[in-house]
Amino acid sequence: MATLRIKGLTKTYGQLKALDNVDLTVEEGKLAAILGPSGSGKSTLVRAIAGFVVPDCGEIFLGERDITHERPEHRNTAMVFQSYALWPHMTVYQNIAFGLKLKKKTPEEIAKKVKWALELVDLPGLEERLPTQLSGGQQQRVALARALVVDPEILLLDEPLSNLDAKIRYKLRFEIKKLQKRLNITTIYITHDQEEALSIADSVVLLKDGRVMQAGAPQDIYSRPGDLFVAEFLGASNIVTGKTLRDEGGLYASLGGTRLPVPDDKKENDEVSLILRADEVELTTEKPAESEDYYVLKGILCDQMYLGSRWRYEVSTPEGHSLLVDHDRNLAAHSEIYLCISRDRLYIY
Numbered sequence: 001m002a003t004l005r006i007k008g009l010t011k012t013y014g015q016l017k018a019l020d021n022v023d024l025t026v027e028e029g030k031l032a033a034i035l036g037p038s039g040s041g042k043s044t045l046v047r048a049i050a051g052f053v054v055p056d057c058g059e060i061f062l063g064e065r066d067i068t069h070e071r072p073e074h075r076n077t078a079m080v081f082q083s084y085a086l087w088p089h090m091t092v093y094q095n096i097a098f099g100l101k102l103k104k105k106t107p108e109e110i111a112k113k114v115k116w117a118l119e120l121v122d123l124p125g126l127e128e129r130l131p132t133q134l135s136g137g138q139q140q141r142v143a144l145a146r147a148l149v150v151d152p153e154i155l156l157l158d159e160p161l162s163n164l165d166a167k168i169r170y171k172l173r174f175e176i177k178k179l180q181k182r183l184n185i186t187t188i189y190i191t192h193d194q195e196e197a198l199s200i201a202d203s204v205v206l207l208k209d210g211r212v213m214q215a216g217a218p219q220d221i222y223s224r225p226g227d228l229f230v231a232e233f234l235g236a237s238n239i240v241t242g243k244t245l246r247d248e249g250g251l252y253a254s255l256g257g258t259r260l261p262v263p264d265d266k267k268e269n270d271e272v273s274l275i276l277r278a279d280e281v282e283l284t285t286e287k288p289a290e291s292e293d294y295y296v297l298k299g300i301l302c303d304q305m306y307l308g309s310r311w312r313y314e315v316s317t318p319e320g321h322s323l324l325v326d327h328d329r330n331l332a333a334h335s336e337i338y339l340c341i342s343r344d345r346l347y348i349y
């Protein structure tokens with residue numbers, strides 16, 4: 001196990017920067033989720049760590065060792081792919097044993113280690129099956145066992161659950177997390193699913209166009225998105241864009257009939273974006289007391305959707321914006337309502 005340190009990693013394909021000066025540290029035994037839209041450079045990053053992509057510049061360190069120019073087979077990394085990539089003509093046993101054979105382990109050592117790996121991923125008894133005789137979830141467990149059996153210093157998971165159905169995906173997500181903690185293995189976990197990233201990771205790194213937009217603990221990155229892209233990508237349900245206004249009290253933005261502060265660098269009639277998450281807004285039918293802690297916005301219920309445990313309402317504001325807000329009671333259509341949002345939960349860009 002080792003700390004992974006990446007400095008200034010850049011990879012271009014023609015004019016396109018797949019990785020643009022990426023800095024990243026994953027402490028020993030931690031799991032970093034690399035999150036970003038398609039084409040943001042996630043796979044290029046993980047392939048550069050594994051040694052399948054040669055960077056133009058930058059450095060990759062595993063512990064004190066500079067592995068930037070090491071051959072892939074000398075790096076002691078292991079990778080799990082979205083497509084499982086098991087050898088179809090080999091049994092489960094042979095698939096898992098393959099890496100150990102390459103390392104010239106004895107048959108006894110191999111048998112012992114394969115048994116250990118199969119128990120780890122909860123698949124004993126399936127040694128003689130072929131991959132086609134396994135479900136998708138079982139195939140991915142085998143791929144995981146094959147990766148872990150060689151005791152890698154770093155585990156690279158490239159969208160490992162994206163091919164599985166929702167229920168298995170959810171279950172395996174927690175199993176991977178438990179295994180990773182139990183083995184204390186430094187792990188990079190690539191995903192485009194923000195919920196998966198936030199739930200599994202010790203740290204989340206958000207990529208866009210090959211650049212790190214923000215990195216940090218899941219709670220920090222979720223509750224303090226650095227810009228509009230990050231907020232939007234991490235599941236903001238309401239993004240409202242409007243113009244700044246000025247009166248004798250100074251510059252402000254208006255939402256729900258309430259004055260909201262705007263960033264210092266704005267001028268009159270500049271565009272501002274306001275972000276509110278549906279689950280962070282409290283909806284009430286009684287007008288709340290004024291407070292230093294929260295903003296109160298006015299609106300009218302114009303549509304509703306039943307979500308099982310709660311209702312989701314569309315609220316129209318006097319400025320003509322629509323906001324989505326959750327509430328646990330069924331309210332009459334067209335009611336006048338109030339929205340309370342904690343001042344530190346309304347993001348203004």
Ligand code: ADP
Nearest residue numbers: 013016018036037038039040041042043044045
């Ligand atoms: P992601 O995994 O986030 O979807 P990738 O790392 O696969 O993104 O790709 C990042 C960018 O680099 C994309 O625009 C992709 O088209 C480009 N790219 C990746 N590999 C190659 C390649 N071998 N040749 C040319 N362009 C590539």
